[in-house]
Amino acid sequence: MSGAKRGGGLLVAGTTSDAGKSVVTAGICRWLARTGVKVAPFKAQNMSLNSFVTREGAEIGRAQAMQAQAARVEPTALMNPVLLKPGSDQSSQVVLLGRPVGEMSARGFFGTAGGAAPGTAQQGGRREQLLGVVTDCLEQLRGTYDAVICEGAGSPAEINLRRTDIVNMGIARAARFPVVVVGDIDRGGVFASFFGTTALLSPEDQSLIAGYMVNKFRGDVSLLEPGMEMLRGLTGRRTYGVLPFRHGLGIDEEDGLRVSLRGTVRESVVAPPVGEDVLRVAVCAVPLMSNFTDVDALAAEPGVVVRFVDRAEELADADLVVVPGTRGTVKALAWLRERGLADALVRRAAGGRPVLGICGGFQVLGEHIEDEVESRAGAVDGLGLLPVRVRFEREKTLARPVGTALGEPVEGYEIHHGVAEVLGGEPFLDGCRVGSVWGTHWHGSLESDGFRRAFLREVAAAAGRRFVPAPDTSFGVLREEQLDLLGDLIEEHADTGALLRLIEDGAPAGLPFLPPGAP
Secondary structure, three states, rough: OOOOOOOEEEEEEOOOOOOHHHHHHHHHHHHHHOOOOEEEEEEOEEEOOOEEEEEOOEEEEEHHHHHHHHHOOOOOOOHOOOEEEEEEOEEEEEEEEEEEEEEEEEHHHHHOOOOOOOOOOHHHHHHHHHHHHEEEEEEEEHOOOEEEEEEEOOOOOOOOOHOOOOOOOOHHHHHHHOEEEEEEHOOOOOOHHHHHHHHHOOOOHHOOOEEEEEEEEOOOOOOOOOOOHHHHHHHOOOEEEEEOOOOOOOOOOOOOOOOOOHHHHHHHHOOOOOOOOOOOEEEEEEOEEEEEHHHHHHHHOEEEEEEEEHHHHHHHOOOEEEEEEEHHHHHHHHHHHHOOOHHHHHHHOOOOOOEEHHHHHHHHHOOOEEOOOOOOOOOEEEEOOOOOEEEEEEEEEEEEEEEEOOOOHHHHHEEEEEEEEEOOEEEEOEEEEEOOOOOOOOOOOOHHHHHHHHHHHHHHHOOOOOOOOOOOOOOOHHHHHHHHHHHHHHHHHHHHHHHHHHHOOOOOOOOOOOOOOOO
16 A cells, blocks of 8 residues: 555544544554554544643643554644533633633633624634634644544534534635544434535535445444445445444543443453452542543453442442542532542541542542632532642643652653642652552553552452452553554455545545535
């Protein structure tokens, strides 16, 4: 296969959120990287509570960091210039080029839908400003890489948001990139979704919709072929691939927790334990939970069962309880108290039963919180399980620390406004440990294999379980295997030759217009 021309690209859009855009984008990146193409991922605007810190200290969506790993390149702020981190149903923190620039309501960010509404000129100006930022980032990537694979957001046919769009057809139009629309056939109605998505776009937008890709198909593809032929006859556009349904792909989620609160992480299959016992981990599903991917490394361990919980009684049989990160520390603390989980955590600590707090969860476990930034609640008492006082600062800490704990090397990343003053206990990463309660601001620390095994041995001893960590589990290797599976999906089930022509040459000329078009 020949390499793609420098600066080529493709936008992967979707009929809906969670159609599989992140998976397909990562899969295309891994397939291209394996063929020797220098490729980078890109998402102009992302809304997610799962984020990552790049080596230059910029905050981007974890999905783009995962896609960069699929492309075998180092993630940078250029790959996700605008990140929105929800703080409520109505507002989000805006992270621009890796740095927070303030809070904004959804109405304020997207503008007022409709005609000549109040603030239209201002919203148009903001859209043009952000579009200029994201197109500049994209052009820098195009100047460095052979190909840039862009991921859209939601659906390109969200006609109420088209005027302010910078992530779907807005960026495709600006870059003149062809678009492949992904649909989740497991939900049903995929042909209607493909047709309707296309028919709700303007003639200019439709001219870039090159075709479709079916995701999560179960069964005999030959049974789908008549429908694809009819779709081509109706739209003049081909289907570039039919990707089969695969359990447990295990990639980082973007917009929310895609598992049941009482299900297992990523539909993962629990391998049999090495020792005599399994280890049960309960993760408190706090409001505005962020970076819940921290527990993926635990779920990857043979004999470790991870579940998300929202009731106090679900902590009873847990050997370890994790209080994860959150974009609303004070809100999470109130939620824990309302549900009786706070009292259950206090009882666990008094009984010497293991608890781990990460970032916002670490802050919750402390004695006192002073917050005039995130919640503006002022002085709030924590659970008092760790000798820590937290003060929220307007400047966000973004870092990639390295260190040692439990005699093992550890790497992590920090994303927080709360500054912890540790007043006692044993040192534990940047936090502390008191008995069987641990707390740290470091996300991703459990991905360090030696440290994770040492930590699980401590947990098993405190819980009285005859659990033995597997000696050879490598989270990095498992992640690479998952990314290779995504590359295999594209290589084996998509028309890679046709995709490469799209990336190199753009959308085919003369694609027909489907009425009615954008209203």
